[in-house]
Amino acid sequence: xxxxxxxxxxxxxxxxxxxxxxxxxxxxxxxxxxxxxxxxxxxxxxxxxxxxxxxxxxxxxxxxxxxxxxxxxxxxxxxxxxxxxxxxxxxxxxxxxxxxxxxxxxxxxxxxxxxxxxxxxxxxxxxxxxxxxxxxxxxxxxxxxxxxxxxxxxxxxxxxxxxxxxxxxxxxxxxxxxxxxxxxxxxxxxxxxxxxxxxxxxxxxxxxxxxxxxxxxxxxxxxxxxxxxxxxxxxxxxxxxxxxx
Numbered sequence: 001x002x003x004x005x006x007x008x009x010x011x012x013x014x015x016x017x018x019x020x021x022x023x024x025x026x027x028x029x030x031x032x033x034x035x036x037x038x039x040x041x042x043x044x045x046x047x048x049x050x051x052x053x054x055x056x057x058x059x060x061x062x063x064x065x066x067x068x069x070x071x072x073x074x075x076x077x078x079x080x081x082x083x084x085x086x087x088x089x090x091x092x093x094x095x096x097x098x099x100x101x102x103x104x105x106x107x108x109x110x111x112x113x114x115x116x117x118x119x120x121x122x123x124x125x126x127x128x129x130x131x132x133x134x135x136x137x138x139x140x141x142x143x144x145x146x147x148x149x150x151x152x153x154x155x156x157x158x159x160x161x162x163x164x165x166x167x168x169x170x171x172x173x174x175x176x177x178x179x180x181x182x183x184x185x186x187x188x189x190x191x192x193x194x195x196x197x198x199x200x201x202x203x204x205x206x207x208x209x210x211x212x213x214x215x216x217x218x219x220x221x222x223x224x225x226x227x228x229x230x231x232x233x234x235x236x237x238x239x240x241x242x243x244x245x
Contacts (some may be wrong), residue, residue: 005034026242027235032233034092039093042100046092055088098182098227106222106238110214116172120183123205125151133194133201140191140203147205169210184209 016022064070074084102109110117125147127133136154139145151165160166172180179202182192186206212218 022242026240030235030238032239034238035090035094035097035232038101038234039097042097044093044096044100046089046096051085051088054092055085058088058091082127087154094227098223101230102223102226104221105226107214109222109226110212110218114212115184117218118184119169119171119210119212120175121169121208121210122167122183123147123151123207124167125154125165126200127154127194127203128200130194130196130201131148133203134147136203137191137194150203165205177197179204 016025059065059070062073064073074081081086125136126137136145136150140147140150148164152161155161155165172184175183176197178197179195182195183204183206186192186209188206188208191203191205194203196202
């Protein structure tokens with residue numbers, strides 16, 4: 001037989017305080033208020049069709065394919081139907097405000113920072129011994145070994161070894177500055193001379209450099225980043241007074 005335990009609102013607040021989550025909750029509240037105020041000042045309106053589309057998207061994202069599933073989800077999160085509609089509205093107004101503030105700034109930002117969006121496909125073996133890394137580099141250059149053989153012999157991590165040291169598609173910002181400078185100056189396919197960092201000696205095969213393209217996915221990312229930075233600046237300008245009494 002299931003036991004019934006009651007959790008009060010005071011206990012929820014205490015739990016949030018006890019596990020140091022107050023600041024993140026407060027920041028979320030401030031974010032919602034800042035967005036609402038800025039949208040009002042900008043005269044941004046939300047159409048019924050936009051709300052319906054956002055509600056459908058939210059249900060799809062949470063796999064709420066039936067009325068019963070939706071009702072169970074609302075109960076799980078202690079949301080009324082009105083509060084669900086408010087959540088949908090907040091999602092739409094946030095998106096429209098971001099578009100209003102920054103849609104015209106995405107392309108100039110991309111042009112100015114496009115080097116940060118360049119990508120590389122690379123393989124990497126990190127060694128403790130720089131002299132060994134140099135020996136292997138020359139062995140690779142002479143064709144005495146393949147990079148896959150080096151990876152199979154010297155990589156300790158099982159999964160990475162199975163992939164032959166494949167690191168995937170990385171942005172410049174995913175790499176240490178001393179590594180990215182060399183990697184993005186390479187002429188693929190190229191094995192660059194070992195690079196020494198605090199981690200070890202990095203032996204890297206640059207397979208391909210991918211020039212940045214301002215596609216729809218990148219547009220949305222830049223828009224989101226610009227909006228997030230703007231929100232953070234707005235929050236930093238607010239004097240926060242919390243009242244949990």
